[in-house]
Amino acid sequence: MLPRWMGNMTLLSRITLVRNQLEGPIPVELCNLFYVSFLDLSHNNLNGSIPSCFDWYEIRHIHLHQNRLTGPITSAFKGCSNLVTLDLRDNYLTGNIPDWISNISSLSILLLRANYLQGKIPFQICLLEKLTLLDLSNNNFSGQIPHCLGNITFERHFVGDYPFMSKTFSRIFHSKMDAYWEYDVSLPPVDVLQVEFTTKNIILSYKGDILNYMSGIDLSYNKLEGEIPPELGDLSNIYALNLSFNKLKGPVPTQFSKLNQIESLDLSNNNLEGIIPPQLIELNFLAVFNVAHNNFWGTTPERKAQFGTFDENSYEGNPLLCGPPLQKACTKIQPPSIIPTDDKGDEACGFMDLGVFYISFAVSYTIMLLGVLVILYINPHWRRTWFNFVEVCISTFYYFVVINTRKLELCSFVF
Numbered sequence: 001m002l003p004r005w006m007g008n009m010t011l012l013s014r015i016t017l018v019r020n021q022l023e024g025p026i027p028v029e030l031c032n033l034f035y036v037s038f039l040d041l042s043h044n045n046l047n048g049s050i051p052s053c054f055d056w057y058e059i060r061h062i063h064l065h066q067n068r069l070t071g072p073i074t075s076a077f078k079g080c081s082n083l084v085t086l087d088l089r090d091n092y093l094t095g096n097i098p099d100w101i102s103n104i105s106s107l108s109i110l111l112l113r114a115n116y117l118q119g120k121i122p123f124q125i126c127l128l129e130k131l132t133l134l135d136l137s138n139n140n141f142s143g144q145i146p147h148c149l150g151n152i153t154f155e156r157h158f159v160g161d162y163p164f165m166s167k168t169f170s171r172i173f174h175s176k177m178d179a180y181w182e183y184d185v186s187l188p189p190v191d192v193l194q195v196e197f198t199t200k201n202i203i204l205s206y207k208g209d210i211l212n213y214m215s216g217i218d219l220s221y222n223k224l225e226g227e228i229p230p231e232l233g234d235l236s237n238i239y240a241l242n243l244s245f246n247k248l249k250g251p252v253p254t255q256f257s258k259l260n261q262i263e264s265l266d267l268s269n270n271n272l273e274g275i276i277p278p279q280l281i282e283l284n285f286l287a288v289f290n291v292a293h294n295n296f297w298g299t300t301p302e303r304k305a306q307f308g309t310f311d312e313n314s315y316e317g318n319p320l321l322c323g324p325p326l327q328k329a330c331t332k333i334q335p336p337s338i339i340p341t342d343d344k345g346d347e348a349c350g351f352m353d354l355g356v357f358y359i360s361f362a363v364s365y366t367i368m369l370l371g372v373l374v375i376l377y378i379n380p381h382w383r384r385t386w387f388n389f390v391e392v393c394i395s396t397f398y399y400f401v402v403i404n405t406r407k408l409e410l411c412s413f414v415f
Helices: 005-006 028-032 097-103 123-127 145-149 207-212 230-235 255-257 278-280 305-309 339-348 355-379 380-414
Strands: 014-016 036-041 045-048 061-063 068-074 085-087 093-095 110-111 116-120 134-137 140-145 171-174 179-182 192-200 202-209 217-219 221-225 240-242 247-250 264-266 270-276 287-291 294-298 320-322
Touching: 005 028, 097 123, 110 192, 116 123, 123 202, 145 230, 171 270, 192 217, 192 240, 202 207, 255 278, 278 305
Parallel strands: 014 036, 036 061, 045 068, 061 085, 068 093, 085 110, 093 116, 110 134, 116 140, 134 217, 140 221, 217 240, 221 247, 240 264, 247 270, 264 287, 270 294, 294 320
Antiparallel strands: 171 179, 192 202
């Protein structure tokens, strides 16, 4: 377990205890370490809730991924106004993303993958102007994708260049010795800051200067619904966009043709429909493209530039899609939206299955007959009235038949 006496090491500026067998809760005494700027306790067996450290003004990077942390995020990190990286992937966190997330204006990397978070994606995330990596995949988020995500520029912010500790604290007063001394507490970030992000269907590790260039959004494996906001097409600086395995519907926005830097675009396993915008062939850096298992129809995009490299796996699971690289050749067919209209029109004109008609008629007639017999059996008065009615009907029919028959015989005799 992490010892509680670590909270007495007040000048500690970096804690890196990665890939050990640490267990138990994170001691709340760590909140006393006011000068900590880098905390990495990832790949352990830590459990319990995350303590709320409101006085961690110097903290820049927090890595707690792949532990067994539980409970909601609540007020944890609410006071970490200078936070740049927050990595809580692969835990058992529950609840919603708190609204105070917008107060961390310096946040550039937010990784919450593989938890049990739920609710809607709050619009407060759109206020994080320095955001470059957003991973909310493998959770239970629902509702629509916020349109305001298109307002984030995803520009380069030199994430790896943040010092681990401000040099304003480089002069320390020692009370017992009654003297000052100076030392450099800013540690180089090279090979220390490292994050993982899924792009091109592979989990890649980014560190060093390359981290300053990477940007992406991963919202896959959730319960998001509604249409894809066209505003996402304004993310011209983004390199990866993954919206797969949701319940999204509607067309692919033609504005996606403005994603000039995109290298990986995954829209598979949704309920998207319509034609695949032919304008997407203008994406010259696209290396991975996947729209499999949707409801697209029509022809596949023209096999030019990058689209000439995509195989059948990029389009499979769309029965009404045709054209290369699919084996199904295109013919002149009507859009699927017209077919149901014709069927409804036939029914409106009186066309129906005769077998169904005969069966329903026989069942209805039998039920009506049994209902009449039951009523007559229960009520003697109605039974007598019914038999009198039947006797009158028989007498009238007999009189009508006999009299008319005799009249016809008389007439034939006269003639």
